[in-house]
Amino acid sequence: MSYRQQVCLILLLVAPLFSWAGNIDITTLQTPVEIWDFAERLTTPRNTTVEDIANSHNWKSVDRETPGRGFSKQTEWLRFNVSNSSDQKKRMRFFWHHAQIGSSNIYLRDTKTGDWLPTIHLSSLTPIEDRPYRGRMLEWYVDLPANSEYQLLLSAESNFSMSFRILAGNEADLGRIAGDTYNSTYLFIGFILALVLYNAALALSTKESGYWFYIFYITMVSLYTLSLRGFLFEWHWYSDPIWEQRVVLFLAPLSLIFALLFADNILRIKYQPALFKFVFRFCLFAQFIMLAVAAYPSIDIFVSLFAPLSIVVVVFMLSSSAWVILHKGYYAILFFLGWLALLLGIAGHQYSIIIGVGTELLGRESLKTGTALEAIFLSWAMALRVQRLRKEHEALRKQHTQSLQEMNEQLADKLELEQELNNQKNELLNIISHELKTPLNIVYSAIDLLRENPSSEHIRDLAYGSDRLRRNVDNLVLLSELNTQKLRVNYQYFSIQNLLSALNETAEVTRKADQQWKLISNVSPEYRIYSDERLLTILLENIVENAFKFSPRGIIKAVVWVETTNGQDDRMIWNIEDDGIGIPEDKQTKVFDLFFQMDHGKTRGAEGMGIGLPLAAEIIKRLYGKITLESIPHKGTLVHLEYPSAAPNLEQQRVPIGLPGNKERCVLVVEDNHINAKVLVRLMEQMHYQVVIADNGAKAVDLAANRHFDLILMDIQMPVMDGFEATRQIRALGFEGIIIAITANDTSEDRNNAQQSGMDDFLGKPIRFQQLKTKLRSFNL
Structure with missing residues (x-):
């Protein structure tokens, strides 16, 4: 070993012998000092005896170190000297204002004699060897005899981070500091209590649930602050310091739960x-989990989880309030400032513990100050939000009142309109009743007269009544289809003779003795129209009937022709003209309105329900045509009609060819009503047909399978099997003859279903003999 190495070894062995702690002399002490500046420290395994510590040579100076200590599984020791150089006995007082320890033991030894003194007392004045003290606020004092010097050793163990910011001084100075701490605490409690009572009163008066979340949150965080500082233990809320730790652990997540619920309410x-x-739900769920973890015996897991989760909550609160601010929720500025104040208070508190600062306000009061500022800002934010809600509620109330007034006005208008509609409905029902009963009365009267005195005049009256009744029913059925939006145009080819015959028959039964009817057709009798025969028939009959109604003595003339474009039949033109009373100019635009009447009441000059021309206008629109009206009062009216009469780019439908006229033809009449069947039999026998009757569709299928028929007249609504299904099955047998529907269900939907099932044509009841002959003639039958 070299000389230099030997010198270094000697210095290392001798140095601990000259190591000594700083001395605090109560005689020269003017103001309280922190013992950290005079102490040495040592870290040992737990359960190390004080005798081993006192004789250890491993003590280190605390120079350039902070008084804070992180989480440790070992025991931390401090050593320093206290002395009294005066000739009088003096008391030195110590105040550990935020120990945050699990256990602490304080030992005192006379440096001159080496004796250990058992006279150290804590705040309870209980000897240290009788009960190791556990808590967050420690106070003790040492009575120093005249001209004495003692060595003080302090041990501390904790599952939290620890701070050795311990003040030493005379009893008066430290009593003042302790008193200031208690006074500030009572001021804090009074301030928080005032805010809680104020917001409770607002909650009861406004019924706003957000106030209650605020109250619970502020109460929990205040209790957490007081418990963290050790005041709840000092005030004997619990006697076991173990409970003090558990209360702190439970209050921390409980405070954040109410904070999140309050944020949900105020920040929406x-x-x-x-x-x-998502983050809100995660934070809320995590804090409930932390409540369960707080009950776990070891608090290490709680501490390691709660710290990052609490940071997530704080960041979420600040971010969420910032989002509300950006969306013009300016009350959230105060919410943001409140959480920022609490964050700064916690940061100052932790900084004073770990790093140590000279300002006692930051050291002792930062946490309470941050909590109090947060309580103010959050209460202010809640007040602004409620004020905003009241303004919104007031605006909504005014809007609701205005809407209610408008609704009342609309309701009054609707009631007035409903009353008017009821009046119109009653008038319409009276008109319909009159228009149905009048021709029915004619039918009954003519029948009675025929029984007494058969004559052609009575037969003509009977025909007029039944035809008028039939037209009224057709109009009402068509009106129902329009109202229920079930009207469908069924395009098919049919002969123009069908229209001409229908108009001639209508004119024949409608005209009076002093009325004349002229029908001029410039169209070939063989011309076939591609359109809806039923709708065109109703259209033309209504216009012709109106012409007869308003021309009591005159001539009604109808002219029809076809305009040809590029060699193809394009549009069919009708001019229906009368020399009657005409229509006043102010009413010409209203005649196409539904239920419009030239005259009202019981003195009406003409009969009718007021639906003929409106139906005509609606039909011509569905057929892609047009209708115009020209009228001069007292001179007459001209109605001009145009509509497509041929299918573009379609070949004419093949006309079925019947049997030669000299061969007797056979017809199957399928009808469940025996009276209707009897009438059809007589009509067909007059046309020299052999007639077979079936009273339901199933029998018709059996007959068609075993016999030959040239024609089938098929009812639709029958028992056992309806006409549609019977037609489908007959066509499936290979029947190629003519099938014509004869039914009272004369709607566009029924006509379309008949065509889809395989029927060739459609006749609505009641059946007129001339109409039936014309229809059969169109099939060469």
């Missing part, structure tokens, strides 16, 4: 982006 997190809602 449910209206924020999905990320904020």
Whole structure:
């Protein structure tokens, strides 16, 4: 070993012998001092005896070290000297204002004699050897005899981070500091209590649930602050220091739970982006988990989990309030400032523990100050939000009042309109009753007269009544289809003779003795129209009937022709003209309105329900045509009609060819009503048909399978099997003859279903003989 190495070894062995702690002399002490500046420290395994510590040579100076200590599984020791150089006995007082320890033992030894003194007392004045003290606020004192010097050794163990910011001084100075601490605490409690009572009064008066979340949160965080400082233990809320640790652990997540619920209420997190809602649910769930973890015997897991989770909550609170601020929720500025104040208070508190600062306000009061500022800002934010809600509620109330007034006005208008509609409905029902009963009365009267005195005049009256009744029913059925939006245009080919015959028959039964009817057709009798025969028939019959109604003595003339474009039949034109009373100019635009009547009441000059021309206008629109009206009062009216009469780019439908006229033809009449069947039999026998009757669809299928028929007249609504299904099955047998539907269900939907099932044509009841002959003639039958 070299000389230099030997010198270094000697210095290392001798140095501990000259190591000594700093001395605090109560005689020269003017103000309280921190013992950290005079102490040495030592870290040992737990359960090390004080005798081993006193004789250890491993003590180190605390120079350039902070008084804070992180989490440790070992025992931390401090050593320093206290002395009294005066000739009088003096008391030195110590104040450890935030020990945050699990256990602490204080030992005193006379440096001159080496004796250990058992006279150290804590705040309870209980000898240290009788009960190792556990708590967060420690006070003790040492009575120093005249001209004495003692060595003080302090041990501390904790599952938390520890701070050795211990003040030493005379009893008066430290009593003042302790008193200031208690006074500030009572001031804090009074301030928080005032805010809680104030917000409780607002909660009861406004019924706003957000106040209660605020009250619970502020109460929990205040209790957490007081418990963290050790005051709850000092005030004997619990006697076991172990409970003090558990209360702190439970209050921490409980405070954050109420904080999150309060934030949800005031910041309306449910209206924020999905990320904020997810983080909110995560934080709330995590704090409930932390409540369960707080009951776990070891607090290491709680401490390691709660620290990062609490940071997530704080960041979420600040971010969520910032989002509300950006969306013009300016009351959230105070919410942001409140959480920022609490964050700064916690940071100052922890900084004073770990690093140590000279300002006692930051050292002792930062946590309470931050909590109090947060309580103010959050209460202010809540007040602004409630004020905003009141303004919104007031605006909504005014809007609701205005809407209610508007609704009342609309309701009054609707009631007035409903009353008017009721009047119109009653008038319409009276008109319909009149228009249905009048022709029915004619039918009954003519039948009675025929029984007494058969004559052609009575037969003509009977025909007029039944035809008028049939037209009224057709109009009402068509009106129902329009109202229920079930009207469908069924395009098919049919002969123009069908229209001409229908108009001639209508004119024949409608005209009076002093009325004349002229029908001029410039169209070939063989011309076939591609359109809806039923709708065109109703259209033309209504216009012709109106012409007869308003021309009591005159001529009604109808002219029809076809305009040809590029060699193809394009549009069919009708001019229906009368020389009657005409229509006043101010009413010409209203005649196409539903239920419009030229005259009202019981003195009406003309009959009718007021639906003929409106139905005509609606039909011509569905057929892609147009209708115009020209009228001069007292001179007459001209109605002009145009509509497509041929299918573009379609070949004419093949006309089925019947049997030669000299061969007797056979027809199957399928009808469940025996009276209707009897009438059809007589009509067909007059046309020299052999007739077979079936009273339901199933029998018709059996007959068609075993016999030959040239024609089938098929009812639709029958028992056992309806006409649609019977037609489908007959066509499936290979039947190629003519099947014509004869039914009272004369709607566009029924016509379309008949066509889909395989029927060739459609006749609505009641059946007129001339109409039936014309229909069969179109099939060469």
